[in-house]
Amino acid sequence: MLVGDIMHTEVRTAEAEDSFADVAKIMRTHGISSVVMQQGSGELAGIVTERDLVNLVAAGGDPQTVKVVHGMTRRNLETVDPKTDIAEAADKMVSLNIRHLPVLENGKVVGIISIRDLTRWAAEELSGGHEMPDIARSQKALRAASELQKQRRSS
Numbered sequence: 196m197l198v199g200d201i202m203h204t205e206v207r208t209a210e211a212e213d214s215f216a217d218v219a220k221i222m223r224t225h226g227i228s229s230v231v232m233q234q235g236s237g238e239l240a241g242i243v244t245e246r247d248l249v250n251l252v253a254a255g256g257d258p259q260t261v262k263v264v265h266g267m268t269r270r271n272l273e274t275v276d277p278k279t280d281i282a283e284a285a286d287k288m289v290s291l292n293i294r295h296l297p298v299l300e301n302g303k304v305v306g307i308i309s310i311r312d313l314t315r316w317a318a319e320e321l322s323g324g325h326e327m328p329d330i331a332r333s334q335k336a337l338r339a340a341s342e343l344q345k346q347r348r349s350s
Contacts, residue, residue, distance in 0.1 A: 196332055198284050199277025201316045202298045202306035206231050209243065215251055215258035215266065218243045229295040229307065232267055237303035241269035244295060274299045277306065282332045285313055285339035292346050314340040 209218050209230045218230050222245070234240040243263050251258060251266050274297045275284050284296055288310055298306035317336035320329050 196281045196316070196320075196329055197277060198275050198279045198281055198296075198298055198308050199306070201281065201312055202277065202308045203312065204306045206297075206304055206307050208233050208304075209263055211240070211262065211264035213263050215243070215248055215256070215261050215263055218263050219248055219258060228309070228311075230263075231297055231304055231307060232263065232269075233304055239272065239274065239297055239299060239304050241267035241272060242295060242297060243267045272297070275308070276300055280332075281308075281313060281316070282335040284308060285310075285336045288313075289339045289342045289346075292343065294343060310340050310343055 207221055207225055207227055207230050209221060209232060211232065211234075221230050222228060229242055229244045231239065232241040232243065241264075243266075247263075247266055247268060248258065251261060256266065273287060273291055273293060275287065277298055277300055279298075288294060288296065294310045296308050297304055298308060313336035317333035317340075320333045
């Protein structure tokens with residue numbers, strides 16, 4: 196199974212001048228935990244996650260006035276392409292302690308995948324009555340979700 200088979204292609208985005216409060220509203224409205232920042236004609240500029248929001252507030256920043264361009268994750272931004280195996284994406288998430296991976300094709304954002312997507316796929320794969328479930332990848336996705344949860348608790 197490949198990332199492109201389960202990624203979300205409707206990627207929510209924000210502008211550099213949007214405030215963290217604006218991004219939080221996008222997240223709440225759409226039931227998501229990350230928003231992508233793009234530049235130019237679809238190139239990835241950064242990502243704003245719930246963790247970025249928490250870090251801002253914990254540092255005393257005002258979500259109403261701080262622009263996301265000043266606090267989004269942009270260094271060492273990890274991505275995958277649609278042809279990446281989901282087991283590889285799961286490994287990448289665990290090794291980097293991240294929960295979201297923007298999906299790029301030819302340098303443009305075409306989707307996003309989260310640990311929640313991997314977990315949902317694995318649960319459906321194992322319980323969906325498939326004649327030949329992808330047990331190895333399903334187990335890897337579920338282990339990745341479990342490992343990320345443990346890392347969050349210990350942080």
